[in-house]
Amino acid sequence: MIFTGEFLAFMGLALVAIIGGVLLLNLNKVIHMVVALIFTFVAIAGIYVLLSAEFVAAVQILIYSGAITIIMLFGIMLTKHDDESEAKSGKWRKLFLFLGILGFAFAVYIGIYNFNVEQVPTKLHENNTLQIGEALYSKYIIPFELTSVLLLVALVGSIILAKNDKKKEADKE
Amino acid sequence: MDLETLKSFEWSVMTPEFIILGVAALLTLLDLFLPKKMDRRILGWIGIVGILAAILSVASLLNVESTSILDDSFTFDAFGKSFKLILLVGSALVMFLAISYDAKEGMEDYRGEFYYLFLSALLGAMIMTSSGDLITLFIGLELLTVSSYILAGIRKHNLQSNESAMKYVINGGISTAITLFGMSYVYGLTGTTNLFEIANKLAAVTNGQQAYLLGLAFLMIFVGLSFKLAAAPFHMWAPDVYQGAPTPVTAFLSVISKSAGFVIVIRILISVFYNAAPTDNGEGILFKMHDYLAVIAAVTMIIGNVVALKQTNIKRLFAYSSIAHAGYILVALTTMSSNLLYSIWFYLLAYMLMNLGAFAVIQVVTEQAGSSKISDFAGLARRSPILAVLMGILLVSLAGFPGTAGFIGKLNIFVGAFYGTPHYVLAAIMIATTVISYFYYFGIMTQMFFRPASDERKLNIPFGIVVVLLVAVVGSILFGIMPNIALDFLNNLH
Numbered sequence: 317m318i319f320t321g322e323f324l325a326f327m328g329l330a331l332v333a334i335i336g337g338v339l340l341l342n343l344n345k346v347i348h349m350v351v352a353l354i355f356t357f358v359a360i361a362g363i364y365v366l367l368s369a370e371f372v373a374a375v376q377i378l379i380y381s382g383a384i385t386i387i388m389l390f391g392i393m394l395t396k397h398d399d400e401s402e403a404k405s406g407k408w409r410k411l412f413l414f415l416g417i418l419g420f421a422f423a424v425y426i427g428i429y430n431f432n433v434e435q436v437p438t439k440l441h442e443n444n445t446l447q448i449g450e451a452l453y454s455k456y457i458i459p460f461e462l463t464s465v466l467l468l469v470a471l472v473g474s475i476i477l478a479k480n481d482k483k484k485e486a487d488k489e
Numbered sequence: 490m491d492l493e494t495l496k497s498f499e500w501s502v503m504t505p506e507f508i509i510l511g512v513a514a515l516l517t518l519l520d521l522f523l524p525k526k527m528d529r530r531i532l533g534w535i536g537i538v539g540i541l542a543a544i545l546s547v548a549s550l551l552n553v554e555s556t557s558i559l560d561d562s563f564t565f566d567a568f569g570k571s572f573k574l575i576l577l578v579g580s581a582l583v584m585f586l587a588i589s590y591d592a593k594e595g596m597e598d599y600r601g602e603f604y605y606l607f608l609s610a611l612l613g614a615m616i617m618t619s620s621g622d623l624i625t626l627f628i629g630l631e632l633l634t635v636s637s638y639i640l641a642g643i644r645k646h647n648l649q650s651n652e653s654a655m656k657y658v659i660n661g662g663i664s665t666a667i668t669l670f671g672m673s674y675v676y677g678l679t680g681t682t683n684l685f686e687i688a689n690k691l692a693a694v695t696n697g698q699q700a701y702l703l704g705l706a707f708l709m710i711f712v713g714l715s716f717k718l719a720a721a722p723f724h725m726w727a728p729d730v731y732q733g734a735p736t737p738v739t740a741f742l743s744v745i746s747k748s749a750g751f752v753i754v755i756r757i758l759i760s761v762f763y764n765a766a767p768t769d770n771g772e773g774i775l776f777k778m779h780d781y782l783a784v785i786a787a788v789t790m791i792i793g794n795v796v797a798l799k800q801t802n803i804k805r806l807f808a809y810s811s812i813a814h815a816g817y818i819l820v821a822l823t824t825m826s827s828n829l830l831y832s833i834w835f836y837l838l839a840y841m842l843m844n845l846g847a848f849a850v851i852q853v854v855t856e857q858a859g860s861s862k863i864s865d866f867a868g869l870a871r872r873s874p875i876l877a878v879l880m881g882i883l884l885v886s887l888a889g890f891p892g893t894a895g896f897i898g899k900l901n902i903f904v905g906a907f908y909g910t911p912h913y914v915l916a917a918i919m920i921a922t923t924v925i926s927y928f929y930y931f932g933i934m935t936q937m938f939f940r941p942a943s944d945e946r947k948l949n950i951p952f953g954i955v956v957v958l959l960v961a962v963v964g965s966i967l968f969g970i971m972p973n974i975a976l977d978f979l980n981n982l983h
Contacts, residue, residue: 458563
């Protein structure tokens with residue numbers, strides 16, 4: 317194994333991303349969880365840069381680390397957030413879960429350690445954004461348009477489920 | 490790619506999808522601009538007209554040769570045509586159920602939203618039937634599932650409905666993540682998302698390590714999609730979700746969503762993994778993984794049927810029964826016989842008819858009783874003899890008695906298990922669990938015919954329910970007596 321700069325950078329970023337994810341699950345306060353999430357988001361953006369996907373990296377920072385985190389913080393601010401996490405589940409269950417994860421990690425590790433990936437030269441770094449745009453509006457136009465329907469559905473759904481019903485409130489008064 | 494190339498594609502083969510999309514958009518706008526007081530059922534009727542138009546347009550396109558648009562991102566082939574028809578007919582029937590749905594804690598405020606979310610879910614399912622690209626397939630899957638999450642929770646003030654939606658979102662999210670992880674391995678090993686190119690590249694794989702990773706990818710994709718099929722041991726969400734969701738949504742989840750799940754399983758697993766990384770005697774990964782599939786099929790049949798025995802809630806019982814039916818279809822998938830497509834297609838057709846019919850009766854009875862206990866069916870024969878007889882026919886078909894579509898469906902799968910390498914154990918489990926299923930199906934029958942009614946009120950049957958029952962019962966008997974109609978139809982597709 318050769319320790320190139322790219323390898324070290326990848327290891328660092330991957331480690332931060334995973335630690336962020338694990339902390340997100342284990343921390344008790346919501347605000348702390350959001351901070352852990354930001355670490356993961358930014359580290360993933362770094363991995364995108366390593367893969368010469370600059371545009372995706374920029375979008376990742378703008379939308380995930382920026383917009384989504386801010387919305388989450390607003391959500392936390394405007395709702396009741398003094399609840400701490402629920403009681404812990406049983407010891408045995410945790411043990412089995414841990415063994416399961418370990419088994420899966422081992423199975424994947426056997427597959428990927430020493431895995432020889434053929435390096436294919438690409439032109440991804442040249443005019444990265446232009447290439448994405450061209451692919452998106454020609455070859456992938458059908459999934460692209462469907463995604464907009466999907467977003468519309470999500471929007472309608474969140475309004476239905478989160479809307480405060482006037483009628484109920486009027487009943488209370 | 491310039492505009493000329495884009496225009497040169499035969500976009501007309503997407504007409505059914507465009508109709509559904511257009512009607513969904515129209516309903517959204519109408520819901521916005523119609524006066525608040527107006528009954529939103531009119532939107533449901535427009536939706537039904539739209540679905541019927543889509544069925545007609547698929548029917549008119551039946552003779553069109555297989556075409557594909559934009560590197561197979563949309564492919565219109567015999568597979569897509571046949572399964573799309575099942576999905577569309579099933580959706581039209583569910584729409585009739587939804588129009589007649591009038592439970593106490595109903596969805597008065599969100600009836601309009603219900604109809605167009607339903608259409609968008611249908612659009613996702615239709616895209617899944619006719620796409621040859623991983624990305625498009627995945628987006629179709631997400632469109633279907635995201636719409637169903639909302640549909641499950643649409644009775645906002647009902648605790649069970651809330652629980653159902655919450656469980657569905659969490660389980661669905663995890664399963665999607667697992668599927669996507671598996672797909673990313675496939676993409677990483679081949680460098681393309683086009684299913685046919687992937688299949689070609691994988692057929693040339695000889696490296697043992699790559700084959701190992703492909704095996705992992707196969708398992709992850711299959712496990713993720715098993716959640717959608719509600720196959721054991723990934724079925725735990727189904728009973729709670731089915732119980733809490735409004736009855737039309739339960740019908741939708743158990744029929745349309747499950748059929749779409751099988752469609753994507755066949756699309757991805759068979760076209761990608763059938764010849765992947767072949768051994769010396771030409772057996773692909775699918776064949777090597779065949780034991781895992783067999784175990785899942787067997788466990789699904791056993792758990793579904795055995796746990797159904799002790800249910801007291803009719804919707805939970807049908808949740809377990811639908812798990813069991815998924816198990817039977819998985820047997821067909823496991824055996825990989827030459828009549829695989831026909832037997833799965835026919836089973837899904839029969840299952841669609843009998844299950845939707847049964848849900849129509851369940852909806853009428855549970856609405857009247859205000860609860861969904863099996864004992865509410867007591868004395869149905871006296872309260873409404875016709876309804877009881879029709880339900881009896883559908884139950885007989887679900888149990889798989891000769892003369893009904895359910896029997897032919899099971900027979901096809903059973904015979905298929907002996908093609909090529911015979912699967913005696915699976916076939917034996919299938920017979921044994923079918924016998925177990927008689928107990929709970931006939932349990933409902935005894936309630937209907939031999940128990941005194943606690944509530945002597947006559948049932949009034951809305952028009953929508955009449956339509957569904959008529960189609961379901963006539964279809965179940967017709968395909969039970971003359972299954973050749975379906976076989977000829979499928980053979981003449983090209």
